[in-house]
Amino acid sequence: MTPKVFISYSWSSPAHKERVKAIADRLLSDGVDVVIDIYDLKEGYDKNAFMEKMVVDKSITNVLVMCDSVYVEKADNKKSGVGTESQIISQQVYTKVEQSKFIPIVCEYDEHSEPYLPVFMGSLIWIDLSTPEKENHNWERLVRHLNGKPADIKPKLGQRPSYLDSEQHAPVSEPYAKLNSLKQAILQNRTGVSYFRRDFVDAVIGYLDGMRVRTRPEDTELLSLGKKIISDVTAMKPLRDYVCEWIALEAEFTGQDDFSKELIRFLEKILLLTEVPSTVTSYQPNWFDAQKVFAFELFLYSISKLIKLEKFQLIRTVLSARFLSGDKSLPPEHRLVSVNAFLTDSETLQAGFEEDSRYYSPVAEFIKRNADREDIVFGDLIQADLLILFYSFCNDGIYWYPNTIHYVGYNYKPELFIRATQHQYFEHLAIIAGIASAQEIKLKIKAGAQRVRVSGFSYGRMGSDFESMMNAERLDSIK
Known part of the structure; x- marks a missing residue:
């Protein structure tokens, strides 16, 4: 439906009248039907009747109230036409709790830098068109509002996260806060970025480390352990997204040599989380499948993000890296592991799906279900998976098998x-x-x-x- 607006204003000065006319003309050119006295009030018409009719007319979708000092003075003191019109509007405002028909348009500020608004409109959300610059900045917002097409649309209500129905996990507020601090430090070119980065990495690793099993699970049945993997990795998803933001930020603003070292150190710490904690002496390997699944997923997202950013030399640096294993029982020559260490699969995860279908790779199936970012979709992860295989073909000593390829x-x-x-x-x-x-x-x-x-x-x-x-x-x- 074409929006139709009535513009209410005061004849404060010829300049103000021309400004209002220019706004009306601009609205008309953007497909908004405008009713204004300049065009619609002819000689011999009763201007008070005209204004009252327009304010209450149901075909008028919005009334734009052009608020300057003269309009406010007349409205608050019930003077002349504006005063009559404001009484009609105020009655409408105060008798309709959820009204959105009347939109205050700020055209002027007082000496205290406060917008001129009539008393009866003081609590309404207003739009600032007080200068040509403000008009250009807020114009899209106004036109979108008049057409019922806001820029920010509330997302649809999603499903309740599965982890709420199982274990309780700590909030991820600390890593999020540390990421924001790092972001501001980088964007503002502040000194000590390395300290903010360290705080962020420590917060992420600390959170993930806190989720590692250190005591025997109460229920070690495959179904229960499979559900726990799903619950735990789902709870880790915000950390995955924070890391994607971190990579995007530093890949653009930090020197490639410096950032490649930091990213490789971080990925090494992620791999260490897939190993059994040193304090645990009796365990089953599948108790740590959640950490392994998360590490694999995070690695695919990291490569996908670098592909999007076209950081190809950085991709090679990461894929050629060697990571120090925390398993001190290994011979020294075997302590350095390649990206092969990120590959994983889990039959225990298969049990957690509680369905008859058997998957070539339960981990790939879970990653597919868990892929909910708009900037990195599942197809991007498949491409990253194949690119790592390509690297392994071209470089000796690297093994990779792209399980997500089953979905193409x-x-x-x-x-x-x-x-x-x-x-x-x-x-x-x-x-x-x-x-x-x-x-x-x-x-x-x-x-x-x-x-x-x-x-x-x-x-x-x-x-x-x-x-x-x-x-x-x-x-x-x-x-």
Whole structure:
């Protein structure tokens, strides 16, 4: 429905009248039907009757009250036409508790920098059009309001989080507060950013560490443990989102060398959380599946975010990193682990789904269900998963198996690999692979895909078309 507004104002001065007329004309040009005396009150008409009719007319969707010092003085003292009109409006305002028909438009401020508003409108939400700059800034807000299309729409009510019905988890307010402090420090170029970063990382790791099992669970049945994994990882989701924000922030504002070191240190701490706490001497490995699932999910989100930001050298740095294991029983030469350590799966998680369907990868299924961000959708995680496999094909000593690939259709090719048909985009893959030659990369992909096919890890229809998924034949074919 086309909005129709009546503009109520005082003839304060010729300049004010022209300003009101300009606003009316601008509204008309933006598809808002306007009733105003300049155009609609003809000679011989009763102006008081006209104003009263417009204020109470049901076809008028909103009344814009142009508030300047003269209007306020006349309205508060019930003078002339504005006074009559204001009495009609005030009766409407005070007899309709949930009214939104009348919109005060601030056109002037007093000497104390307070907006001129009549007493009867003092409690209403107003829009500032007092200067051309304020008009331009608030114009969209006004037009959206008149059309019933606000910029901020309340999200629909979601489902009750499953973790509320199981264990109680600590609030995530501290990591959130630390992230905001870090954000302000970076954006304001303050000294001591490293201290704010350390506080944020410590808050995230501390929260996650507090969720690790340190005493035998009361119920060790597979169903109960599976539900606990779902509950725990769901409770960790806000931390996942905070880390995505942190990566986006620092990847743009912090030097790449500095941030790559910080990100790798952070990911190493995440891996340490997947290990058994040193104080625990008797345990079952699946007691720590929640931490393993979260680490894998977080790693995919981190790579996805870096792809979005086109930080390809940073991606290579992360994928080539080695992380120090906390397992001191390992020989020193085995203490440094690759990104392989993030790979995980969990049959215990399968039991927590409480459904007949069996999944090739329960972890991939859970990550799919848990993917609720708008900036990183599940398809982005699949692309990241395949990119890590691509890196493993091109670099010896790295093993990866992309379990999320089970959710793609035939002829699947992610955007990153499709674009790499063009030389300028192929160079992004070349940076990640650490190989400049397209021909060499193609040979690496072919050999890697063959290794997967004969490795015994290939199941379902996977393992036979990675070359196609990576667009191997067409890489760097458009110069």
